[in-house]
Amino acid sequence: MSEAARGRPRDARIDEAVLAATRDLLATEGFVGTTVQAVARAAGVGASAIYRRWPSRLELIATAIGQDLDRLDVRPTGDLRADVRAFVGGYLELFDSPVARAGLPGILAASRGEGDEVRGLTRRVGQGVRPAFRAVLAAAPPGSVDPAVDPDTVFDVLIGAALYRSFIHPFTGRRGGADDVTDLLLRALRP
Amino acid sequence: MSEAARGRPRDARIDEAVLAATRDLLATEGFVGTTVQAVARAAGVGASAIYRRWPSRLELIATAIGQDLDRLDVRPTGDLRADVRAFVGGYLELFDSPVARAGLPGILAASRGEGDEVRGLTRRVGQGVRPAFRAVLAAAPPGSVDPAVDPDTVFDVLIGAALYRSFIHPFTGRRGGADDVTDLLLRALRP
Structure with a gap:
């Protein structure tokens, strides 16, 4: 889906807050505890804001880890x-x-x-x-x-x-x- | 727990049937689908017979895989x-x-x-x-x-x-x- 199709530009600060919360939860709660609901709560956003960016919990976690491995x-x-x-x-x-x-x-x-x-x-x-x-x-x-x-x-x-x-x-x-x-x-x- | 503490000798055929069912389920249903209930059903034993042998689902799966890796x-x-x-x-x-x-x-x-x-x-x-x-x-x-x-x-x-x-x-x-x-x-x- 293109940015235009989403209806409004993505806010990069939300992306970063969500990815940071995902990494924090992985480190403290492990894989099983890193749910979209828990990430949304920790990042202070709604679950729908996460699903607009990543189609699944797995893809969210994969992105968060991938950033580290690219460093x-x-x-x-x-x-x-x-x-x-x-x-x-x-x-x-x-x-x-x-x-x-x-x-x-x-x-x-x-x-x-x-x-x-x-x-x-x-x-x-x-x-x-x-x-x-x-x-x-x-x-x-x-x-x-x-x-x-x-x-x-x-x-x-x-x-x-x-x-x-x-x-x-x-x-x-x-x-x-x-x-x-x-x-x-x-x-x-x-x- | 010793064999004696279990109250009766272990039946090796049950061990083998449970481990074979675990391997079958891993191959067909994946990790998430390989539950103790599903293994018990597939092996034709009660869940309690499995828990007498392995304290947890993870340890059952670890034993089943370990047999392969030792071969x-x-x-x-x-x-x-x-x-x-x-x-x-x-x-x-x-x-x-x-x-x-x-x-x-x-x-x-x-x-x-x-x-x-x-x-x-x-x-x-x-x-x-x-x-x-x-x-x-x-x-x-x-x-x-x-x-x-x-x-x-x-x-x-x-x-x-x-x-x-x-x-x-x-x-x-x-x-x-x-x-x-x-x-x-x-x-x-x-x-």
């Missing part, structure tokens, strides 16, 4: 290890945030057959950050990255390792953070 | 690439099964502060299979695996890549399966 911003420094570690550490931190921890599995669990916004979220996990990762590899010192390696495969594996470390690893009793994953990725990148 | 059985053949690919492909297949796809994110979403069985599931993802992975690395041809690499870190990254590929990658429009992840892991293992 990772790493610029190449020429120090390949430091740059790759910044990506690994950045995703660990993002996935470990109370909002992502409460919301991401819930979205994945509920997203069977859901709308475009939910698919948009899963598409966004890492997609907006891929160009920065390719830039980091391109800025690496000569001889440290084999041009035969596909940067997108490395990035898939990087995000996967962060997902595993964030959602499963804490329960295994094994220690480990960004350093050993970074070292493994650098080994894989070697010519 | 991966790879024996070393001496062909390192083939063996590592068997692990990657095996986890892709396990995570792609309708049961895991419906149940695993639901468990992760709901497991904040839940009981031991749920933590047991997340602990089991890969834990029972680690010794086999170490055996595969130990059986690799001389010179193909750097002894300085921690097999458990490689295995974390392997499972993470499979998680990412199964739950997020299908939405990104990128192609990719077990081969490129396997190649990347072999590159990382090189001395």
Whole structure:
């Protein structure tokens, strides 16, 4: 639906208040407690104002989480290890945030057959950050990255390792953070 | 609670019937539709028989999924690439099964502060299979695996890549399966 079809321009302050309330509720009440009614109450708007903007609770939650996951911003420094570690550490931190921890599995669990916004979220996990990762590899010192390696495969594996470390690893009793994953990725990148 | 405290021995056939019904419902009805009442109806037992065995719906679902995730059985053949690919492909297949796809994110979403069985599931993802992975690395041809690499870190990254590929990658429009992840892991293992 176009803005005109909605009959009046959207108020960006309401969008932001609703998304902030959604993130707060995810962090404090978890996925189940983050209902449209609860978000409306916390944001001080009517439920209808929310449904005008997001067709479902899932798409609202997906948008709120997606904003966080798009925030990772790493610029190449020429120090390949430091740059790759910044990506690994950045995703660990993002996935470990109370909002992502409460919301991401819930979205994945509920997203069977859901709308475009939910698919948009899963598409966004890492997609907006891929160009920065390719830039980091391109800025690496000569001889440290084999041009035969596909940067997108490395990035898939990087995000996967962060997902595993964030959602499963804490329960295994094994220690480990960004350093050993970074070292493994650098080994894989070697010519 | 010990078997004796339950007052009578457990009937293993009921356990199996309940777990099979749980898996069937996860695959056909999804996480939300897999309630204790629905499982009881499908298995032809009373809900009380289920609650005598599992204190909650989540722990029942965790047990049903955990059985599947423990099934991966790879024996070393001496062909390192083939063996590592068997692990990657095996986890892709396990995570792609309708049961895991419906149940695993639901468990992760709901497991904040839940009981031991749920933590047991997340602990089991890969834990029972680690010794086999170490055996595969130990059986690799001389010179193909750097002894300085921690097999458990490689295995974390392997499972993470499979998680990412199964739950997020299908939405990104990128192609990719077990081969490129396997190649990347072999590159990382090189001395």
